[in-house]
Amino acid sequence: MHLDREEILKAYGWTEGFAEAAESPEFEGLEPARVLETRRGAWTVLAAGASGPEELEAAAAGRLLHEAAAQADLPATGDWVLVRPTDPGRALIQAVLPRRSKFSRKRPGETERDRIDEQVIAANVDWAFIVGAAGKDWNPRRAERYLTLAWESGAQPVLVITKADLAEDLETLLAQAVEAAPGAPVVALCAREGWGLEGLDPYLAPGKTAVLLGSSGTGKSTLLNALAGSELQRVQDVRADDHRGRHTTTTRTLFRLPSGALVIDTPGLREIQLWADGQAVDSSFSDIEAFAESCRFRDCSHDGEPGCAVRAAVESGDLAAERLESWRKLRREVEFLERRGDPVAEAAARAVWRTRARAIQAMEKARR
Ligand SMILES: Nc1nc2c(ncn2[C@@H]2O[C@H](COP(=O)(O)OP(=O)(O)O)[C@@H](O)[C@H]2O)c(=O)[nH]1
Ligand SMILES: [Mg+2]
Ligand SMILES: [Zn+2]
Known part of the structure; x- marks a missing residue:
């Protein structure tokens, strides 16, 4: 592979391990790409084009769909995949490279007889930012559930308390958070006023991937925008709609920050079901x-x-x-x-x- 292409991929988190996995003879002639966005049956992937990073609209090859035994075998946001370019700007995903880490949840079956399926929320993540908002909604019990999911994933959890401006007693809240998250760092910040964000600097290194996890409305997209210094994601309008359950963020999408770190924004999981042991x-x-x-x-x-x-x-x-x-x-x-x-x-x-x-x-x- 030409050095420049290697550099482009590295900027999106490509490592030696993935390169080795991609060298298998069965993958001859395929291009590596990272899944930026997952929609129903369609994906946006990033590949190394001749003149720089190139986004491609991708579908899964028939064989991949056919051989997938579960939802979890299909590409998820953050996955490294191997694609065959088709028309300009389009590609077919032929294979998913083995994941370094993954966040899964149990996909609830519709009926009693439905099997429990595993759904991958994000793949190849270094840091799991477990986001909870300060104020009356703060709930250490919810943080514990996400933490359990994080320990299972292979990524390192970081507890992030957003909307610190709304905390009546930030000291007590921090103490509760530290207690709920033994072994995980705790960072409090206010994305709206722009303070405390530097607490995340150690985790936002070039080529490292973080995922934002937490209930809807906790300020994940606002945090992403503040870190990026521009509006990458739409944010909920408080005045327009106050009631719960509205998800402004509807897809799981990977963004690249000016720092060179990669961040996956997710919609809130309505009920977080465990896929953990x-x-x-x-x-x-x-x-x-x-x-x-x-x-x-x-x-x-x-x-x-x-x-x-x-x-x-x-x-x-x-x-x-x-x-x-x-x-x-x-x-x-x-x-x-x-x-x-x-x-x-x-x-x-x-x-x-x-x-x-x-x-x-x-x-x-x-x-x-
Ligand atoms: N007071 C306060 N409100 C915030 C802060 N960050 C976000 N919000 C508000 O919280 C609401 C939900 O934010 P959003 O980023 O869409 O949450 P998401 O669903 O987790 O992505 C919006 O109305 C934001 O303006 C903050 O630091 N302080
Ligand atoms: Mg959002
Ligand atoms: Zn006992």
């Missing part, structure tokens, strides 16, 4: 885990067992009762998911056996 829940509750080391029983559920150090910590005020409750709730959800996941796997296994049994019957019949 018990391990991820435990990493976002490392404080509870630390107390649990001293529980008398290894498998203590901290629910009334004798010698429970976690409950003792709640009683002594070292651990917030809400936090233990929150841990329980997430645990229950994960267990539910795991349980619900099993019948699906079982049904698939049964179908395979049925097919095999039929094939064997047919063979025996033919022999007779």
Whole structure:
């Protein structure tokens, strides 16, 4: 590959690892590109054109669609893909390169019998900015859910408190945030007035990718615009529409900032459903885990067992009762998911056996 093209790709997060994956002989003649935007069945990708970065409108090749076993196998924003250019400005996506990290959520099935599908919100992300607004809507419990998702993703979470101008008591709020996010840095800022943004500088390095995650209306797009110094994304108008549930941002889109960092803006997830395992829940509750080391029983559920150090910590005020409750709730959800996941796997296994049994019957019949 010509050096300039390599430079263009690097500016969009291309690394040695992706280059190696793309070298496989089956990908001969294909061009690497990064997915900037995902819409229903269509993607905008960025490739290295002859004279600079070039945006292409892309569709998925039939084989890719056919071989995708789940939604998660299709390109997501932030993915590196291999494309075959077709008409000028257009391309067909032939393959998705293995992801370095990914944010998934459980896609709720329409009916009882629907399987749980995994939906990838953003791929190949270095930093997960978990965005929550200061003021009366601030909710450390919600932050915990996003954090669990983040620990599972392979990206590093950063808790971002926006609209710091609305905080009545920023000190207390910061203390709550630090407690909700053990192991993650906490940054408070006000995008409207433009202060505190420098707290994100360490994460916005050239070629690094951050994703903005959080409920609708928390100021994600406003923050993106403030970081970019120009209006990249439309922002909700407070006066025009006050009520909840309006999503000004409707797609997941990757932008390049003047600093050279890449930021994915997302619409708010209405109900954030977990696609995580018990391990991820435990990493976002490392404080509870630390107390649990001293529980008398290894498998203590901290629910009334004798010698429970976690409950003792709640009683002594070292651990917030809400936090233990929150841990329980997430645990229950994960267990539910795991349980619900099993019948699906079982049904698939049964179908395979049925097919095999039929094939064997047919063979025996033919022999007779
Ligand atoms: N007071 C205050 N309002 C803000 C701030 N940042 C954003 N907002 C407002 O919050 C609303 C939602 O912002 P938006 O960026 O669209 O949120 P998004 O849905 O997370 O992308 C808009 O009316 C913004 O003007 C801030 O720092 N302070
Ligand atoms: Mg938005
Ligand atoms: Zn215990």
